[in-house]
Amino acid sequence: MIYEETYQYLLRNVSSTEFDTCLYALLHSDWDGVIQSPLHMMARGVGTTEKYLRQIINKFTAPQGSLKKVFVPVPQGEDIFYKFNLGPASNLGYNRKTDRYCKKYRFFYSDAFKSLTIHGKRLLLMGAFRMSVLKSESVLFDYSEIVPDSSSLFTRQRLLDAIDAIHDALGHLVTISFASRAFSKKEVLVFTFTGGVLEQYKENRAERTLLRRTIFNSGYLGHINDSVCRELERVGKYIFRSFLQEATTISNDIQKELQKLARFVYSHSLKKFGQALPANKQLLLAPKQASAYLSKIIYNETLEQMVKYAHQAEFIRHVLNDWCETWLISRVKTVTEEFRAEGKKKSTDDDKQVAAEYMARIRNDTYGQLDRLLTLTLKFGNHAVAPAIRNFSLTKKKETLQSYFAIQKKRLDVLSISS
Template identity: 40%
Template sequence: MIYEETYQFLLHNVSSKEFDVCLYSLLNVDWDGIIQVSPIQTSERIGTKKKYMKEMIKRLASQKRQNVFIPNETNEGTKYRFNLGPTRNLGFNRKTDKYCKKYSFFYTKAFRQLPLNAKRLLLMAAFRMSTLKSEKIMFSYNEIVPNTKNQGNRFFTKSRLEDAIQAIKSSELNDIVSIELENNPYSYTEDPIDAIVFSFKNGTLNDFLENHTERDLLRKHIYQAGFPEYINDEVCKEIEGVGMSLYKSLLKIDKQKSNKQEVISGAKDELLKLARFIYNAAIKKLSLALHSKPELLAHPKQASAYFSTLICDEVTQEMKSFVHQKESIKSLLNNDFLHQGISSKAAGEEVGFIEVDKHIQPIREKYNKTAHISDILSIWYEKWVVSRYDSLVEDAKILQTSTSEEQVEKIKEKRDWTSVQSAFDSIRSLKARTYEQLDKLAGQVKSYGNKAIFLDGPSTFFDAEKQSLKDYFAFQMENLQKLTAASA
């Protein structure tokens, strides 16, 4: 999407070629806002020289251009993050935020050959078409050309508007849009022109390009991890859905915790990096699994469920790591004598509480961020287990109570169950796997051998997590057994 912030930037801050660079970059950004095409590929696509492309990127990365391109070092070299709009934090709200779709005509040679003001005019029209969802839209004249009250846009005058309209009419885009200058019959002014009407060709509203950058990355990572076969779109969509859910869930929990407590500096960026790391690690494991589970390629929903389990496994490993870090930092914070000694040695004399507190502050901030992320991962894990468990219980209830043979058979096929007993076995299996996983995590943290950690710290965390889920399982199982007794 071309969000309103990006729309305003394109109208007021770029040259004609920079306009094309930004539009093409928007078509090739991932969930983190990283542009996944090289400057050379971009220059070839928009029809400009490589040297000029480098100059444009340098300008777009400058403070004068609001640092729209942020250099980002990766294993594949320097890439750039597009620093406008909610792309990176996935915070877009379709109900309230305005946006323009990436219409196909933006990416044509005819559009690229237009002068800057003609591009601006078409972007304004396309943005309004997108927000109003109508292929015929109107601007009052002074929305575009400034009047004495300084309305409109400073880059347009009457003659510039006329030149822009003529440029569009003289181009191949004349087949896409017609522009008419009209007099408003309800106006009290004597101006010869009151309105500018854009009429787009039927179907233009839905003729837009979609960003498949994440899909390309998914196929690339699966291939690089050792699985050479093509992954079809349906499977890709399911995998992408699980990945997007991970991002959104972590950010939602972060927002909820921040609203109740305080915003932790740097936590959001850390979470986004962590989400990408978890997602990529799970993709590598999926690639290896596809060799022994080729049936996943033919059953997208099964692939989704399997990948979700891989995501969960990666989350638990990161949770273990952050719990260990949290306890290590906590033990350091609690060592008052150590901080007193370090602060006094640095000052060359005995220091008081204020100086020691200043010394501790960076450690405290690190602890707060680590504890915050640790709690978020714990909440996510618990929600994931509960969701899986609830889904199994719900299907088991349908198996017990439904009078529809078709519905029962559908559940059996979905779960690969043969009877109600199979359903109970699946529920017990999920519980056993959860307990085993939490016990294993507690054991691994204990075995790290960090003597600075209080021995009961990490294991207490996982014991509490296990007890919380055990209580929930017991409650749900009791209800299910009551239902079984009642239906017997």
């Protein structure tokens, strides 16, 4: 999405090629805002040389007075990638109640659009932004919004030249004309986009590319189809959103730490998923099973991170603990709800056995993971801290879960009797 902050920056602070560079960055940024393209690919996508792109990057990474840096360098192994620093990193940070945005329309990435002057690009962006916000392919501006005074970006002549250039390059997609309001007689500018343009936008596939690359680098060389990718991404989005939903009222430093933690958990879990694929290729034929398998890996990874943060950052440990409990409860709740539904249809003894075994498997897996972490904490934890204190959070968690599983078993037994 082209959010308000990015929109305002593009209208006032960039050259024509810098404009295209920002649009390219928006289309190829992952959930953290990192542009997942090496320099030569970015230059080709923008339509410029690597030499000129380096000059743009130098400008974008330098302080610009009161403005943010547009690009922030992000080391990734031996390479340097760049985070696009304007607006929310992705739709993961989007607030439906307050944020306005423009979709990444296909025409923004056409050669015809790239050939426009900066004034043509700005004018067309203004029309497209309002079209996206109002969800209407016909929008208007008061003339004073575009040419408010003699010091504005547009003069009358620049505006007329921009309109002519847009008609020459993209007249099949949009018509811009002057009119006047019926009562006030004020001059207005009317943008009329061709029917269907509103829904002709590009989707950002950077995160999917990163997903496939992570699994490939883990050693699995096969193809991951889109249906499986979508399910894995769904789990990943849940991680990011649930980690950050409680962080809206705390410091930026903790928010950033939680975002880094969400990325680590997701990426590390994808690597483990990729390592397990050669022996579990059937998962690639069942997207829901693939996402459930990844979800279990993520749960174990989050539990380990909770232990690491137990004596370092209490708020983060609290977030991780809540996430683990929510994940576990949702799985157990699924068992009891499905069994309750089966009870209405008179469940069989086999149904009861399957439900009981599934809940026992969840319980035993959970206890096994907790016991393993308790052992690791005793062996590798801070020996200056007493063992009971080191393991307090895990011991308390196990006690809580034992009570929870006992309650759920009773519920399942009651349902079995009543059915």
